[in-house]
Amino acid sequence: MNRSYLTAVTLAVAALSAGQALAADTDAPKTREQVRAELREAQRTGDIVADGETGQKLNELYPNRFPATATAQGTTREQVRAELREAQRTGDIVADGETGQKLNELYPNRYPATATAQGKTREQVRAELREAQRTGDIVAGGESGQKLNELFPKRYPTNASN
Template sequence: MKNVRTTVIALALTALSAGSVFAADMTSKTRDQVRAELMQAQRDGSLIADGQTGAKFRDVFPGSYMQPAPASTTSRDQVRAELMEAQRNGTLIADGQTGATFRSIKSN
């Protein structure tokens, strides 16, 4: 029993000292900085929508917030080369509604 009490006291003291260290590292922000951060969090949906689960608004309502654009792995020169090749082959899309290519339109 004495061992458990010593462990609990040691954990409590550790938690208190760790809390004061984290509090000392905090820098004070101006009122305008806090407002700007709040507005940004509202725009990007990073505010917590559900306190029990910790879900953010962008997770609960994904259609309401823009998703980050995926990073392209293709270089500009590769894209240009693919475009030139598609123009030569006639595989460019000629009709956006039907998806018909130039080659299929010429052959009809």
């Protein structure tokens, strides 16, 4: 009787703490009914911390008492083999364990060249810089990481007036 009472109290405390943690989500305020539904689901699946020291959940301590969680499908043997063949073909395999260089870096003439994305022209970069200077969309020097238009909003046009 004493052990079952202790277990019931532990579950009740865990349920209350889980309910408060779920209700404390400030990004999207939830209704009382949503919180209760999440609590019921956590109780059903054992997704409630049971041991405060280790942080283990009930479904980790007693996996046979709760439904098994769905696991992501792993890579098949054939997919791994195909990835290996492709890495061998392109030389994307580490050849030197000390430096971490790959075969295609050590012997670039033996492997097909990798496609590189087309960069911006000098004039495009200059145009972007002029626009950023005009709108204050440049990080100010300092530890805050704020942009000039955030520090001095009256000096720069707002997005609505662009």
